[in-house]
Amino acid sequence: MTTIATAHLTSAAAPAAFFARWADMATWPEWNADTEWVVLDGPFTQGATGTLKPRGGPKVAFTVELLDEHAFVDVSRLVGARLTFDHRIAPRAGGGSDLSVSVALTGPLRPLWMAILGKGIRDSLQRDLDALGRAAESNAPMRPEQNRH
Template sequence: MMTLGSATTVSSAAPAAFFARWADMATWPEWNADTEWVRLDGPFAVGGTGVLKPKGGPKTKFVISALSDRVFTDVSLLMGARLTFHHEVEARTDGGSEVAVTVTLGGPLARLWNVILGKCIAQSLQRDLDALARAAEQATAAAR
């Protein structure tokens, strides 16, 4: 398995605000600039499945492989490879959060997919995580 990239950010939003954004997959394009649309076919729970459409790419099936009060992991099922986005959220004593995401790629065609996707994912990861933090903060402010 190869790591394509990782990013971290600190936010004033509580961990629950991040999970609310992840669970509302239809809004992912608001903070993920490379995503055209996302559809979750069932509940936001381990084993949940859906389809996403990257901008300029084919529709891709995904599965939620881990979900807890600190972790959200989704795996995109590429032909011959699995693209994994592992998110961890740590509550801070000031009421905010520290969020980290790591993207890995595994499977027999991982090297080919790395050539196709790797550089783009690595370049956009911090940007998208920062945009997610802003979205979580805005949703928190609007709820007050």
């Protein structure tokens, strides 16, 4: 396995706000600049499948390999490789979330895909996670201290 990139974010939004954004895959292009469109073949559950279209690339099938209150892991099947996006989230004491995302490649054609995808993923992962944070915060319910005048 080769880790391509990692990104981290501390957000005022609760974990549920992030899971809501991840589940609404049709809106991924709003915060993921490298994604043209995403279609999920059913409900957002572990084992769900779908297709995504990266900007400038071919359609790619993916599977939600893990989905629980702490993680969302999706795996795209490339020719001779698997591209894994591992999203981890933890609630912060007093509200908000800590997130981390890592992207890894496995498989016999890993070096080829690393040459094709590596730089783009490294350049965009933190930017896209920051944009996801802004999107989640824009729809997050206000914390009690924000309601005071």
